[in-house]
Amino acid sequence: MAYVTSLFARKMVAAAGSAIDSKTTLASAGIDHDAPWDPKVMIPAVTYYDMLEAMAKEVDVTELPVHVGASMKCDEYGALGLAWKAAPTLYGSCSRIQRYARLWTGVVSYELRPDPRGTLFILHRAGERRLGLRLSNEATLASGVSLSRQVCPVPFSPTEVFLQHPAPKSKAFHVDWFGCPVTFEADLDAVLISNEAMERPNILGDEGISRYLISDLETELSEFKPVPPLVTETKGAIAQALNEGAPLMTDIARRLGLSGRSFHRRLSEHGLSFQTLTEETRRELAEGLLREEEYSLADIAFLTGFSEQSSFTRAFKRWLGQTPASYRKSYK
Known part of the structure; x- marks a missing residue:
């Protein structure tokens, strides 16, 4: 069974604000509203999707996943987030997500694929293309862009964003936040990043810290086991x-x-x-x-x-x- 971090569920509820009953909504996903926020506490992916779909019946969720992705911080991802910051370039950061993401989630995997206009950072998530999964995909890609902006020394926007599901009534908010064309009903879920942006040094890149973190992540990966x-x-x-x-x-x-x-x-x-x-x-x-x-x-x-x-x-x-x-x- 696939699990996701409760952190995303908490941020979705927080982004909805007073429009929903936060305690009841989190409880529906088995999360104690008053407990400390702990990204290591996981919930079943299907439970998360159910929660998002229930929220969609109460509030307009068009902008919600982008707001959640924008709120994600490198430090909230633990050692993997630190490894993202310490990588020498954005390509190095993305490469680490591609290799070590399974330590963080069993729901998605990532792929870096060359493209004539740069590199595609592709999100793979199996399952029925239900609303909850679609919203989660948007939040995940938006979080990748947000984390990229946190390490880039100049203002960062991808070249294009691709989403497999249909567009909302208006995609103006998505285009404005991502700062690039957003193509819905595409063949894949991905962010296209220019080679120039990928090769640009990260503002917090540190080879020494990077080697130390990679060593720890490799050890953790060698000991990694699926849900017991x-x-x-x-x-x-x-x-x-x-x-x-x-x-x-x-x-x-x-x-x-x-x-x-x-x-x-x-x-x-x-x-x-x-x-x-x-x-x-x-x-x-x-x-x-x-x-x-x-x-x-x-x-x-x-x-x-x-x-x-x-x-x-x-x-x-x-x-x-x-x-x-x-x-x-x-x-x-």
């Missing part, structure tokens, strides 16, 4: 325990043969939280049961850990933006 079996085992244990109500972390840890402290540490090492996995498990289980006619809504509420059907209905509407009955009806 612990996640699957945890979700299975949660699903089995839900008919007794919302499970406690200590109880699930015990079922897995772990202490509460060890269980929490192992989840944290992978940027995951017990709350996020519980919410994801309940939502996935509810969606599956709603497709089966033999379960009543009351039965599903019980099987997903809710003491009352009304509580289940409220939670499901928070997750998917519609009632369980409406969801079931759409599958008939």
Whole structure:
């Protein structure tokens, strides 16, 4: 299963401002509004897309992903962000993202491809071209441009931006912010950067620091492993325990043969939280049961850990933006 950093979800909600209920919106993605912002806390990509699509029903999201991308800072990406700043040139910065991005996200990969007008910095993201994914792609490309502007010694704009999805009613804001033509319904999602910009020295480029950071990133890459079996085992244990109500972390840890402290540490090492996995498990289980006619809504509420059907209905509407009955009806 693909995960993304909760940082993007938090920034999307912050960019929407008072137009939405930030606590409720973040809770729908399993994020505690009042907890510290930690980019290592991850959420399922599909949950993030669901959240964005629910927001789109309340506010105009045309400009939202560009605002979020513009707000991203190098330091928010940890060692990878520092490596971006310390690279000698912008091409070096992009090369590091191409190589090490999987340490940060399992959702996208990047490719540098020569082009007659310069170099294409291409974003690859698998999956249905749903609204949430499209908004996320825009934010990701905008963040790349924002980070480039932070290391470039002169004002930076790409040569052209390409997006595979259809254009909004007006793309004037996109063109103004990117400072170049923005082509929608293209064959790829990418930013085209001139050779001159790619070869220009970064203002914070430092060979010594760069070598040190690359050494650390290479070590981390050599030790990199995909999402561990612990996640699957945890979700299975949660699903089995839900008919007794919302499970406690200590109880699930015990079922897995772990202490509460060890269980929490192992989840944290992978940027995951017990709350996020519980919410994801309940939502996935509810969606599956709603497709089966033999379960009543009351039965599903019980099987997903809710003491009352009304509580289940409220939670499901928070997750998917519609009632369980409406969801079931759409599958008939």
